[in-house]
Amino acid sequence: MTPEPQSHVPISLKVNGELVTAELPVRLNLVDFLRGDLGLTGTHIGCEHGICGACTVLVDGRLTRGCLMLAVQANSTNVETIEGADASGRLMVLQHAFHRSNAIQCGFCTPAMLLSAAELLRVNPRPTRDEIRDWISGNLCRCTGYQAIVDAIIEAAA
């Protein structure tokens, strides 16, 4: 008995704490679902092949490329995006530090950068500059010199 291939699949998941149910075309990827279907446009798309990191969100608490995961694979998971993380207030210290240090220019990389930084501080509350640079090695920022970002994360960790 082989399961019948599906073109649409019903899913139900939590996005930023809210229950979401949808029946989705299987080829839709997670970031397109979040942005297009749920209007969570704080998560960005910069490459669709895993390099730039702009689409990074948390799936079950783990940093995940939204462009490299099918939305239907997010069935039964907990997804957190910048909108949820912002509303919860858990990014506040980082956001202030980014603002003060001007660790942001165009802001396109910023939501994913903040989520990555917050995750780093969770697993490593006192990172060195090198550890920070290493951790964000998958987050392209084309505008800043990265230095202000590193400064801001150090400041937030202090």
Add this chain to the structure above:
Amino acid sequence: MTRVFPDLVGAEVPRDRAKRLLAGRGCFVEDISPPRTVHVAFVRSPYPHARIREIVSGAAATAVGVIQVLTASDLEYVVAPWRATHDRFPEMRAPEQIALASDVVRYQGEPIVAVIGTTRTLAEDACELVEIEWEELPQIGDVAAALSPGAPRVHETLDDNLFFETSIASGDAEVALAEADLVVERTFRFHRHTGVSLETRGILADYDPTEQRLTVHQSHQTPHQQQDLYARLLDLPEHKVRVICPDVGGAFGLKHHLYADELVACAAAVLLGRPVKYIADRFESFQSDIHCRDHEVHARMGFTSAGEITGLVIEDRFHAGAYGQYPRSSVAEGNQIIRLTGAPYRLGAYRADLKMAFLNRGILGHIRAVGHPIAATVGEALIDLGARELRSDPIELRRLNYLKDADFPLTSAGGVVFEKLSFDACLNAALSKVDVASFRNEQSELKARGVFRGIGFNTFVELTAIGPEYYGEGGQHISAQETCLLRMEASGQVRAYVGTTDQGQGIDTGIQQVVAAGLGIPLDDVEVISGDSVLSPMGGGSWGSRGAALGGETAWNASQKLRSNLLAMAGFLLQKEPGELDVHEGRVTNPSTGATHMSVSEIARTGHFRPYTFPDDLPTDLTVTARYASRGRLFLAGNGIQVSIVDVDLATGLVQPIRHLVVHDCGRILNPLLVREQIRGGVVQGIGSALYEELYYSEHGGLLTGSLADYLVPMAPEMPDIEVAHVETLTKTSELGAKGAGEAGLAGAVGAILNAVNDALVPTGAILTEVPLSPPRILKAIEKARRP
């Protein structure tokens, strides 16, 4: 007497707009989706040069979700063709361009068919159903081949592949070189790269046929320029065309041109009468965004035995790609190189030749620091080589030849007016931070342990704030004049509408500071509104580091106008002379005692609601405009120096930057916090140019680096911390005295890294003159030096 500005000008104020972006509340073009939006995907040329025999698109037209399939013939009566002319260079060739290729494609990625679908996904599905019958044509991929006699032509209508040539001469450089005691000579190669803004190009065009109204949201730097272009090319009344640039995710020059695909989106909106969205994917970006650099510069510099430069001769071989970019044309990078090479020095005699070809490659254009990194790298590498041959200290050789304070103002050998530059001051500031003697000790100790460390210096001139004479005389509809409109509301709070735009550089904040300082009201009482061709007064947007110098000055002028009205009104209400009053922190005060007479909001309320209070002849306008355009100069020149320290792994050829310093002079700094990270961002892009970024093509002309996995941009781990210091030489051509700062980082970093690598490689005898300094190139150079 120099004016003393309120402290707010020059204060480290974080950007207001950043808060929104930090909360994920940014609004980029792709985030905007009005009802009935449809999406475009393109069938693009896989070949660099081919004839289109037939396009079969029937299956695509009837595919699921497809609204319409457009080819060149569908657009014939909708979109006019264009030519990238520039009247300052009448001999430059400008073949006609059209939105969708009809018979011949001349670069890979050229759009041919536009499929409009209900979703981007379905439009892409349908693109795969379009069949094109091709006849491949011989492709021309390098300048030498293009310019050799009998070469196949990129444009059949032209008799050869020459795009443009020009020269500059000052004195007889050949004689100067012949008489020199030493001539250093090298050919430099700068490979091709591109801008890679993190947000790709994107546009949302909506058309209402009942009012002939085109509304465009576009990820772009220059809304007014686009408004003019769309009106003319689509034959619409200009006042019915509105271009809004919402949040823009990085631009770096690649978003201040017209792109065929974006114009097609507008045309499709006109045809369909509904919103049409086009967002370039990364693959399309690499193929169709403007590219830059790709120069070969042959250079000779002559010295006396005492080290004085006697002359410099350079020849730049360059190209435009398949067409000139529109509307600015593609000559600027070459022109900046011939203007700027050797610019920091007393050159004796100078001659520079520029020759540009057409190639079957994507269009080359203006990306951040146009020409600057090349000019600085060539000049500074030659100085280092001269120092080596002369066995003199490269720093002293620079000092000896720098233009001195007493030389200013002058018109440089390259023909640019230098009002006052600060080479010695910048060098001294750099040397106060980098102790070269102890570096040399460290260097030899490290060498004993097998670590090859080098230091590189790079003096640069930065041309900013381009004046209206350049494009004005060029015949382009590009504003270099700025206008600022200030509107004081009844609360005394102010909206500032400006023609500059902000893609994260922070100029909106700089202007906010200038306006608040100029009026004497709190910073939070000013909001800057930019990036909308309806709201903003006509202006140039952002390019060529013009925000602070032009936008800032304009805002200052406007603030002084409004302030003088406020003082006149307050004077009348208080029965005092305006000279007896000051405005400070939103209050009208007594300048000597600081005592408050009344609040600005009181004046504003009176002005708006009880205008009859004032006599008719009193200037009581609470909405004022001021404009500013420079006169009689093409550029405002700034300058600086960068110092790089790198380690080179002789076994693998990998280069690791260890330390980087920038000393920069951009005149008055409106906000050091913003300028610092602006410079660092430029340095990182410069390190990218020096070490990583390169577009590779196959021998058949196919792009091999079409993704971010292959085209390497700098990421955090490999980048050093970057120290930034300032020297402030104010320009006297404006009140504020600010010059631009956007090019400096990129302008100076490339040469600093190259010189540092060559310094590290001294023990091997290798000298590199090709960037990026990829590891294989470094090992090859070492190998070549070993076996000459």
Add this chain to the structure above:
Amino acid sequence: MKAPDFGYVRPSTLAECLATLNEYGDEAQVLAGGQSLMPLMNFRLAKPGILVDIGGLPELATTRWETDHVVIGALTTHDTIATSDTIREQIPLLSDAAPHVAHVAIRSRGTIGGSIALADPAAEWPACCLALSAEIELASLRGGRRVPADEFFLGLYSTDRQADELVTGIRFPMLDDRRAHTFDEVSRRRGDFAIAGLALSCDLVGPKFKDIRVALLGVGDRPVLARGAMSVLEDAEPSDATTETAIEALSAELRPPDDPMYPPDYRRQVACVLLRRALNKLMG
């Protein structure tokens, strides 16, 4: 770019999964972490007819300890390997290689089974498998089999896995204390696929290299075992002369691909540098 359409199957048992692969054969493609397959689909370079998502088979994400082997389940993520203390104790080569695999947000989903099945010549895990004499465990309706890594990687993105087979795990011999190892690679940027990398494992008993395995990544159309260099080193005493001879042998046996960015000579040279560094490290 957006992925082309496909039929989606998410089996909830291994049997269902194998039946699906059996039914669709070449038309089907397994989706594990998606960190290689999704970029290819997004660029429309991969167009699977049927996508078989194995994310519903948690049994493939477990590690099984046998008497003298460890079987790491195919769905074990790079991150799990990187942070596992037991793996660090038992197969430290994997722990040393793990940080070189991509970036944190990719390691969180990418799997060892996916990496082995894909067989990217520049990937870390295939070379580690060679160096450690691992075996690849495959399952299909026809039954299960184990293929030594030496025989599994057949060419560019090509393996001995048949279309109806699923990689279920990688079986590593448990190492005793005498076993020494080293992993190193050269890449332009942190987390990039390597220009070249080297995984080495050997016994250092007394003064000689024994059972030495030298595997390289990035220098061929597949991960390669440097048999020439290995035969020089086997039973040889560590010395500078041995190192030089081994490097000569390595240089002679490698056939790096043509690549305008990294010409063959360059990759060969980097491989030699890595071997020198590895041997120097072992010799302390």
